[in-house]
Amino acid sequence: MSSITRFLMERSSEPRLEAPAPPRDVVDLALQCAARAPDHALLRPWRYLVIEGEALAALGELFARSGCVDATDKARENARKAPLRAPMVIVGIASPKPHKKVPDVEQIMSAASGMSFLSLALSDAGYGIMWRSGAFAYDPVIREGLGLAEDEIITGFLYTGTVSSRKPPVPRPSSGEFVEEWTGPEAFRPWSV
Template sequence: MSGTPNEVVDLLLRRASALKFAEPGPSGTQLEQILSAAVTAADHGRLRPWRFIVFEGAGRERLGDLMAAQVQADKPGAEAAELEKAREKALRAPTVVALVCKPVIGHKVPVVEQQAAVAAAGAHLMLAANALGFGVAWKTGAAAYHPAVRAGLGLADEDSVVGIFYIGTEQQRSPLPRATLEDVVEYQRDRAA
């Protein structure tokens, strides 16, 4: 991100998830910028445990098929309409990025810290997409954790899907209120006598 410190802080303060998307999504150059920003996240041990699987165009249909397979596996009697609804989730934005944590097992940096680094990469991805004028939403849901989807993405047992990011032209923004600082901040400034 470039800009004055105030512009960067304003971007952070305005950040919100998109609810609905339309074309266009990011161009190839813009997507490269978004992913390049994502990998600048803090990474204890410089392990780079993040992997990005990008679904665009008809490639989103492959993700949709995996999402439908998850519903079918969990609910063998699922009707065609329910399976189609699951498939359509992958088509809600022009660009979909699955963010995967591929931890280095046995390293002195615990897996939980590696997962936190990947989550930080997800936050950078969102902010970079917003900075370029795109809406973005971070989703997980049952599909992110399901064996059928994990196998379809070629994940190892120790890998995890940290998020599925939908990126496109924002049509509607989340109306959910933000937390107030009073609800989430505790100050401990003075030493006890």
Template structure:
């Protein structure tokens, strides 16, 4: 797939089926995505990959953070894809590179990874929510004190019965407005 085609056709895929990339394939794709801009080559991220029963365990952690009437729904969320890649921001402090720039590097990495997954025929969606900061989820993922969970990249095979809606292109102006 050409780069332009990948950029224009990649969409977040809400419905993901088995299979998902193997661990080896995903690690290879993450290595490739790591060529994204990263000032100082700090690699301010780490990944925790969840499959199978690990998704159920995450569901239990999510359910423990919400009111009783929505616990079943929260517990089922990690089962929406066969693979969840936990995106963990691990900023480096002994550097001149500001934290916001390190966070931008993680975002660039995830964007590149989503494009690479799309190029290989996989579907993905970056999911977040209030539970990313919950103590139960932090403990489940064994986050260190300075780390932040930025959400999960849900990964799997796109469900052909649920095609994403084409996007409208944004408008761009060549004028600079002053404030």
């Protein structure tokens, strides 16, 4: 097994993050890795926002004002604190470009692949990551507050920092649980190694 395969097999999301955040040079290299995502026609249909320091509180205010949070004080306070779970949040944004041969869905998948590459590069540098999405990624108040254009989509909020305590390993399914071999129309058989 190569070191890359071993790394992928051991990768996990880590929700318990604290300072320090990755330094600027590490983040820059990780973003360069993100730009290596498959990209049909070299459209570069992505952009990223790096949020840290006092800007995390401003992001929390956007979360608290969003329409996806219950109108209770407790729910709004929890939303306000959400970005403070890590010393840095990187927002991935799919930014499709008009192209006759590359539909928006391919460009969105490219941007999501970039988020995956970004998370792997930060993990490889020794930092914890937690890719979060959910209702906040689709809320118009948050989209507007982050300056998204009408056709842009949030691919996720990548929380990153130093792991304060590792979570227990998560059981992973074997490939036979989610793969079938297609042998022709309406003909499938279980995948086995």
